[in-house]
Amino acid sequence: NAGVTQTPKFQVLKTGQSMTLQCAQDMNHNSMYWYRQDPGMGLRLIYYSASEGTTDKGEVPNGYNVSRLNKREFSLRLESAAPSQTSVYFCASSDRSGGPEKLFFGSGTQLSVL
């Protein structure tokens, strides 16, 4: 069972470079999320997608864009990376058809921006 798959696992960028973090889930979930995790800050929501074709900003969206490519895939793009975006990024999904439900997380992408 793959669950939520994120690629890449590690990435080093130079300031100003762009990249896309990929996320795919095979659980037929409607909702998908991108969080960033920083020491002492817990998880902060960047963007989320309630269903295919919709995306909304979370707590810390500046500097990021997202695409809900289809029901399975939800990508996060950094157009011009900054050192402040050095973080661990987690993708998650959930099935909220019956109400609030738990999130299933990927194993994370560790991003360093130099």
Added chain:
Amino acid sequence: AQSVTQPDIHITVSEGASLELRCNYSYGATPYLFWYVQSPGQGLQLLLKYFSGDTLVQGIKGFEAEFKRSQSSFNLRKPSVHWSDAAEYFCAVISGGSYIPTFGRGTSLIVHP
């Protein structure tokens, strides 16, 4: 807005000792409450959740948590800690019409042999 406070950044216990991790939330009505665990280099995994009913909920790996409305708390407990329990623990809340959880800042559990 909903918020979650985990007052302890680090907790150190000896293997075999009991454990309690604190979580307080701010929300007027009864929220949906969760505890997640994150092992090093891994994503988060659900330990347990509370939606309604019995205020003492059992989870995986021998963990339990008790919802106390009067204290706005949802503390996580385990009677005897194992070295493999060393991890980061996150409390999360969903409230009102939202379905998106808000996470606490996490508590890092260190287990001494």
